[in-house]
Amino acid sequence: MSSLRAKIQDVFNEPACEQNRRKDAKARKEGCSKPLTPGAAAGGCAFDGAKIVLQPITDVAHLIHGPLACEGNSWDNRGAASSGPTLWRTSFTTDLTELDVVLGQGERKLFKAIREIKEAYGPPAIFVYPTCVTALIGDDIEAICKRAAEKFGLPVVPVNAPGFFGSKNLGNKLAGEALLERVIGTVEPDDAGPHDINILGEFNLAGEFWLVKPLLDRLGIRVRACIPGDARYLDIACAHRARAAMMVCSTALINLARKMEQRWDIPFFEGSFYGITDTSEALRQISQLLVKKGADPEILGRTEASIAEEEAIAWKKLAAYRPRLEGKRVLLNTGGVKSWSVVHALMEIGIEIVGTSVKKSTVEDKERIKQILKDDNHMFEQMAPRELYAMLSEHKADIMLSGGRTQFIALKAKTPWLDINQERQHPYAGYDGMVELVRQIDLAIHNPIWRQVREPAPWDCQPAVREELPRMKSEIATLHVVQEFAGTTADDFGER
Template identity: 80%
Template sequence: MSLPSAKLQQVFNEPACQKNQGKDANARKQGCSKPLTPGAAAGGCAFDGAKIALQPITDVAHLIHAPLACEGNSWDNRGAASSGSTLWRTSFTTDLSELDIVMGQGERKLFKAIREIKQAYAPPAIFVYATCVTALIGDDIDAVCKRATEKFGLPVVSINAPGFVGSKNLGNKLAGEALLDHVIGTAEPDDVGPYDINIIGEFNLSGEFWLVKPLLDRLGIRVRACIPGDARYLDIACAHRARITMVVCSTALIGLARKLEKRWDIPFFEGSFYGITATSQALRKIADQLVSQGAHPELVDRTEALIAQEEAIAWEKLAAYRRRLEGKRVLINTGGVKSWSLVDALMEIGIEIVGTSVKKSTVEDKERITQILMEEDQIFESLAPPELYAMLSQDKVDIMLSGGRTQFVALKAKTPWLDINQERHHPYAGYDGMVELVRQIDLAIHNPIWCQVREPAPWDSHPVSADGPTSTTSASTTGRACEKIACSTAYAAGQG
């Protein structure tokens, strides 16, 4: 198996990515991320990126051609949710041993694994992932998948994204190329309509896309394919018959959207469902684009009526939190679309943004942040843990929103923290998702545990004298007790 260098070069040279086109020719060849160093690829290699981008396709069997550890370390790496098949949550691996590798049994074992999956589960398709080991020993998974497709009568798709070829972001892009080359356009739907759209880059984390889809259903808009969140293989195979495409995570799969436009004349735009204003803008853009592609013009009026109704409900719910959260200082340590959409959303209810990171953000994302914040010192690429701890421990922030990697820095600084990355347990998309996000911020800030952990230790409050322990009740102690009562009251109100 070999990954053609021409294919890699096409992925790196992405015309739809303004950040990429802003580089010189030599820099463009290096791709979108820093090169990997030996031993530093765990959790961020190309195989991991491809698995992340494809595993939420729920009815497909995802077979990892590798020793056991590759599947064990990548299984269930995102909190995506499914409304149907749970096959995607079953781990499949060829579990190559040293003897298999030495004796050249990899391809034979792969073919046998495909046959066993076909007989036991009868999936509509099987995705086979190359990994570092199987790529280095030269197993030709393309040939095996082609033979299995002919033998068993179902699509067996090779995903050539071994970990050593590059970063997780590159793996996302290679996964999109695999869908274009082997899946999209391989089936024809019998119910094509003028209100069909694709959503690309939506992973349905914690089921949050289910907060958006009912809005589209009420407008008569059908999601032909949501890639990859809660997707079915046949939906993706028919994605070429949608009228427009909305790209949610541009850095990962914008190449897929661009090539859908190039091959099947499906225009695309970038948008976000995080925040009230962003959700409304996305709905308006979807309606406008569908009308331009042949939908009835009354769709625009119905969209505006829906937006007015949903915004009024959402603002009424948020009014209860404004008094407790207005003026609270938030640090957003994430990236991508959340780096600007959450900024805009939280500022709408009076929350002060101390800073936001722009790692994994596109040029357009950064321009939006600049327009919103207008202060360059509030925008940073990344914060080293010591810098982050200093900011949090000096009481410059009331809460940090980030992923799990930095939660312990916040906990060490005794600062409230809320997970907004893929490991989260609450959906934050759409109007209802925005209300839930604000509710969780309110609960985190006013949780009485912070009043307790910030109090002096008992041995500091009650110094020991030569005559024994002495009780010291000061105004500051009384103040802390009052603060604890206030926290408990606010926390109870937030839960209600």
């Protein structure tokens, strides 16, 4: 327990985080999470954060040791995609019940579950996640995993991040620690080369990394491991032989990037694949790091030539959208790396940013936003739903880009909305992804449905019609009577 406490404290005291270095010793112990407000939802827990980071490793069996609800609550919370194995889409849990807790059957059920997974699926590894219940009752997860690994002859990796440890962000980092201690460096590749890199913090949402990988392949740059998007266990185990690394989401795995640099001398930088300019800059920095690590300098020339060609194609495609979108106002209600990378991408085609959320952004993210927007008046830490609705209903923005949780605010305000968070259905990374993002914004803004729903109802815009309704109803009733007796003779009328 003391070693685990030391590990968590080490994660809180992250020297590679500029924001963390500015804190005093007391504030540093509290980590990155804000104090919880009584009555407010706490958001994702540490277990949820660890599962988010590791589940996209596609050929691994992810076994949850705890009650069934823990697996249900964290299942499929990211729109990651796989180009091959689908084992990660199968849910495994020990389904611990109250009777198991009382009788002390937790460890036995865990060992049995590992054996059943091994026999039925034969995965290259099994990741075991303890939950609050199994951590509180004292199940020795590490001992069980060690015994199972020896007996069944495959890696069984304990991911020690039960929910009560802290926030989702802490769980992200603890997942990185598990990879560092028990996976990375356990296999020596026989094909290491001077152009191997790692991509850290890329989740391959909606398959968007597949739009970036061909750009690297064209330059002769091999992605040794993309952690965790569309990853394989063996790729991650060999990741220590990469020559350079790119960090896409620093708040999740910056501790992993820093320690890999310390242990294996793998330099890294933080970049983005959102937007044309940022994608080109990321490719340049990757090539420059590889040259510094011994690669042939001619890769720099090939990189510039490829960038020039790809940018020309992308700008030509975007030219058709510029007259339709230039001057349109966008409200960006997201956070983290998207708070500045998407801002920069949209401004490249003349879209105006009326506001961007910095709720999950670091100090570095906020500084980038200030440099891009030239001021900080358009940044907001968080905006209440009532304020968002007022801003949209007053037509201060032409579209809102956000996650699914706030879509109904935009729809109620009769404002176009586009999902850019992890649930999105379209990939937005790289040059082609930027074109797709602009295309989706154009489709959303110019959808004819918005013109129709914004028009007032006939009885609202024509008060005279509303006043005449009683008289019109009377005339219609009289007309029905006349029609009923039309064409009848006097005799027929008398019979009636």
